[in-house]
């Protein structure tokens with residue numbers, strides 16, 4: 001069982017002092033992917049005149065823009081960082097950067113596959129997003145009394161970047177790890193092989209705190225991440241068991257694997273099963289005919 005943290009004390013637009021170097025403002029965009037909404041983080045000292053970075057300005061929302069601008073009033077925004085290009089994270093980056101006098105926007109390259117599943121879901125991509133500086137991962141960003149390291153964490157999105165605040169051994173993990181839920185890994189842009197490798201990379205760093213974009217922080221990352229990882233491996237084992245039991249298609253597996261879940265969620269569940277099957281085909285444990293698509297026929301090697 002994953003020790004989810006679903007209690008989260010917040011108010012939309014309020015500035016919360018979350019740690020000596022971290023403040024957070026939550027946008028009023030709750031939903032099935034965003035939980036209570038997007039948490040925009042401000043990194044740096046609270047003092048007037050201090051230089052700060054802002055992580056994931058969030059969705060295009062005037063009230064949220066005003067709230068984050070008010071939070072950094074009298075300070076200098078030296079960097080705007082974006083974890084990935086989904087619409088609940090990236091669109092406000094440019095308007096915010098311009099409103100504070102042209103701070104540079106830093107993020108990874110565009111995603112390999114642009115997602116437009118619904119036209120309105122938060123997991124859709126913001127096509128118009130263009131960073132000023134493209135991060136590859138490993139860069140150190142030196143600010144006024146803080147240092148952030150970019151950590152490439154593909155999986156939820158092919159261009160997902162997490163940001164380590166070295167001064168507090170903390171990680172702004174975007175949507176890579178969420179305290180309230182497992183993360184959506186939906187092909188084609190989501191990739192389970194990458195996701196598991198990124199999870200292992202975060203586990204290896206032994207961070208003291210994880211600050212997801214949505215919801216409360218994870219204050220005991222080691223047991224949480226171990227359970228998070230075990231959950232994925234458990235799901236993979238269940239997929240293999242369905243193949244062993246004679247299922248050949250995703251459509252056959254999902255009703256059994258997700259019997260406890262509302263049928264309206266089965267299309268989304270199918271994407272997750274597909275992500276596991278692609279990873280299993282890639283590692284040589286499963287064969288897909290003719291290739292690993294949503295409709296393909298799968299069997300164990």
Ligand SMILES: [Zn+2]
Nearest residue numbers: 086123156175
């Ligand atoms: Zn996302």
